[in-house]
Amino acid sequence: MGSNAVLRKMVIRAALIAVLLGAATARAALGQVDLAGSWAARNNEILAGDGLPVDYTGMPLNDEARTKALSYSESQLSMIERQCQGWPAFYLVQGPFGLRIWSEIEPVKGSVVSWTIGAWEDRAPMTIWMDGRPHPSEYALHTRAGFTTGAWEGDTLVARTTHMQAGFLRKTGPPSSDLATLTTRFSRHGDILTVLAIIEDPVYLAEPWVLSKSFQLSAMPVPPVGPPCMSTFEGREAGGSVPHYLPEKNPFVDEMTRKYQIPREAVLGEPQTLYPEYRKKLKAAPPR
Amino acid sequence: MTRQPVLIVVVAALVAIGRLPQVQAQDRGNAAATPRASAPIDFTGYWVAFVTEDWRYRMVTPPKGDYDGVPMTAEARQIAESWDAAADEAAGNQCRSYGAAAIMRVPGRLHITWEDDRTLRIDTDAGTQTRLFHFDAPPAAPGGPTWQGFSSAQWERPARGRGAGPETSMAGGSIKVVTRMMRAGYLRRNGVPYSENAELTEYFELSPYPGGGQLLVVTAVVEDPRYLRQPFIVSSQFKKEADGSRWDPTQCSARW
Numbered sequence: 001m002g003s004n005a006v007l008r009k010m011v012i013r014a015a016l017i018a019v020l021l022g023a024a025t026a027r028a029a030l031g032q033v034d035l036a037g038s039w040a041a042r043n044n045e046i047l048a049g050d051g052l053p054v055d056y057t058g059m060p061l062n063d064e065a066r067t068k069a070l071s072y073s074e075s076q077l078s079m080i081e082r083q084c085q086g087w088p089a090f091y092l093v094q095g096p097f098g099l100r101i102w103s104e105i106e107p108v109k110g111s112v113v114s115w116t117i118g119a120w121e122d123r124a125p126m127t128i129w130m131d132g133r134p135h136p137s138e139y140a141l142h143t144r145a146g147f148t149t150g151a152w153e154g155d156t157l158v159a160r161t162t163h164m165q166a167g168f169l170r171k172t173g174p175p176s177s178d179l180a181t182l183t184t185r186f187s188r189h190g191d192i193l194t195v196l197a198i199i200e201d202p203v204y205l206a207e208p209w210v211l212s213k214s215f216q217l218s219a220m221p222v223p224p225v226g227p228p229c230m231s232t233f234e235g236r237e238a239g240g241s242v243p244h245y246l247p248e249k250n251p252f253v254d255e256m257t258r259k260y261q262i263p264r265e266a267v268l269g270e271p272q273t274l275y276p277e278y279r280k281k282l283k284a285a286p287p288r
Numbered sequence: 289m290t291r292q293p294v295l296i297v298v299v300a301a302l303v304a305i306g307r308l309p310q311v312q313a314q315d316r317g318n319a320a321a322t323p324r325a326s327a328p329i330d331f332t333g334y335w336v337a338f339v340t341e342d343w344r345y346r347m348v349t350p351p352k353g354d355y356d357g358v359p360m361t362a363e364a365r366q367i368a369e370s371w372d373a374a375a376d377e378a379a380g381n382q383c384r385s386y387g388a389a390a391i392m393r394v395p396g397r398l399h400i401t402w403e404d405d406r407t408l409r410i411d412t413d414a415g416t417q418t419r420l421f422h423f424d425a426p427p428a429a430p431g432g433p434t435w436q437g438f439s440s441a442q443w444e445r446p447a448r449g450r451g452a453g454p455e456t457s458m459a460g461g462s463i464k465v466v467t468r469m470m471r472a473g474y475l476r477r478n479g480v481p482y483s484e485n486a487e488l489t490e491y492f493e494l495s496p497y498p499g500g501g502q503l504l505v506v507t508a509v510v511e512d513p514r515y516l517r518q519p520f521i522v523s524s525q526f527k528k529e530a531d532g533s534r535w536d537p538t539q540c541s542a543r544w
Contacts, residue, residue: 033447042359042518042519042520042521043357044357044358044359044520044521044522045341045342045357045522045523046341046342046345046356046357047341057343057344057347058339058340058341058342058343059340060340153460154446154460154461155444155446155447155460156460156493185495187462187491187493187505187507189444189462189464189491189507192491192507192509192521194491194493194505194507194523196495196503196505196523196525198495198497198498198503200498208497208498208499209340210338210340210497210503210525211340211341212341212505212507212523212524212525213523214507214509214521214522214523216519216521260344260348260350260351261348262344262348266343266347273343273347274338274339274340274343275336275337275338275339275395276336276337276339276395276396276397276413276414276536277534278347279347279348279395280536280538282347282348283541283544
């Protein structure tokens with residue numbers, strides 16, 4: 001009996017030591033990629049595509065999206081109820097602004113409950129929930145920011161956004177539906193943060209649209225909040241019609257072709273124009 | 289106290305103790321293995337450029353003077369203003385926009401293979417260029433500058449690991465590549481220059497693509513004290529292809 005007690009004590013001590021060692025090892029292995037800070041946008045690549053009224057280059061649009069996009073008139077932004085629709089969660093990688101990222105910490109365990117990417121002037125903040133909560137019902141409220149959860153894959157934070165209001169894939173008119181989803185991957189390499197965005201929309205995209213943008217850690221603070229998009233009177237009386245163009249009547253449809261000699265099918269986001277074969281087709285029959 | 293709790297503690301202890309040598313053995317294995325054998329992810333295969341960004345700077349040659357987004361110095365702008373595709377061609381410099389600092393933005397396909405246990409090789413069908421990523425290599429090798437320069441590579445392995453909870457996986461890792469000794473070339477086809485003193489740092493990583501596919505994402509940072517006021521940073525993506533059936537080598541062209 002006495003020897004049993006001694007044996008028990010030894011085993012318990014060994015177990016405690018092992019658990020402590022194991023915990024230390026796991027802690028070291030856990031590490032932590034800290035995304036917090038101010039990340040400046042260098043904008044060396046052009047992702048917004050909003051320099052001309054009709055520029056859908058680089059987008060894999062389907063026919064329905066193309067038709068709807070060409071019916072869009074920017075005068076819609078003068079309508080109070082439509083003034084804020086142009087800046088969905090996708091604008092995170094399309095817009096010209098930097099990112100301010102911070103985390104909310106659970107006060108007892110110290111785990112990260114959420115990461116937040118601060119708002120810009122018109123884009124809502126993105127809160128990435130890390131606590132394992134599920135996405136809401138498909139019938140739940142859809143907002144401009146949507147609902148986002150995240151998990152780590154190695155050193156990459158992978159966020160998935162659903163429940164976004166119907167809006168725009170590009171703020172010049174290519175539409176997004178409320179079934180669209182956004183998968184965002186945040187990869188930090190020293191002072192460079194690469195954000196990969198994979199946008200899926202079963203209503204308006206012929207295939208997933210992929211954008212990536214890199215940011216550089218900055219000592220200059222990026223503002224954590226921006227003034228929210230607030231609707232205001234811009235000279236258009238309530239009621240009446242929605243500004244639009246009828247089919248084949250968009251006056252800007254050939255502007256990019258005239259300016260840069262780019263074929264209309266590329267300007268209008270035909271999916272095959274995103275691959276090298278199309279460049280060879282252009283080579284065979286140069287536009288200029 | 290019954291024997292059951294004691295047994296549970298013993299099993300727990302053995303499991304916990306067992307983890308440490310396993311982790312250490314893995315680390316030792318990684319240290320001893322070649323870069324090829326210890327690769328945390330597999331980049332090999334055929335990849336096609338998915339041109340969703342900068343379309344009009346990549347799929348067609350932009351007009352002279354269209355340099356949006358490039359932080360050029362005044363000297364670089366002067367050089368770009370004198371860009372002459374015919375002169376480049378006549379001088380045998382038709383590969384100027386296919387150098388290491390620009391080649392990943394050229395629409396085309398990549399074929400990635402292991403040249404040997406310490407060298408990853410990337411062939412491009414556009415411009416038929418070859419890049420060699422030397423693992424465990426010194427920062428530069430003797431010899432003159434070339435279009436693709438000399439690239440030193442290292443794996444970047446995930447710091448996070450087991451025990452981190454169900455929401456965490458060990459997937460991932462990337463390659464960091466630093467390239468120097470490049471011949472002076474063009475960042476964009478319309479004569480935006482980089483000099484022989486330019487340094488290119490790249491990060492290669494993978495991502496799942498919806499429908500079971502895979503994406504290769506390449507983040508490139510070009511630093512050039514002569515022609516760039518600040519680093520030029522772009523990221524490009526490629527989709528994995530099942531095979532090389534669409535591989536179509538074409539020569540460099542200064543005009544297209």
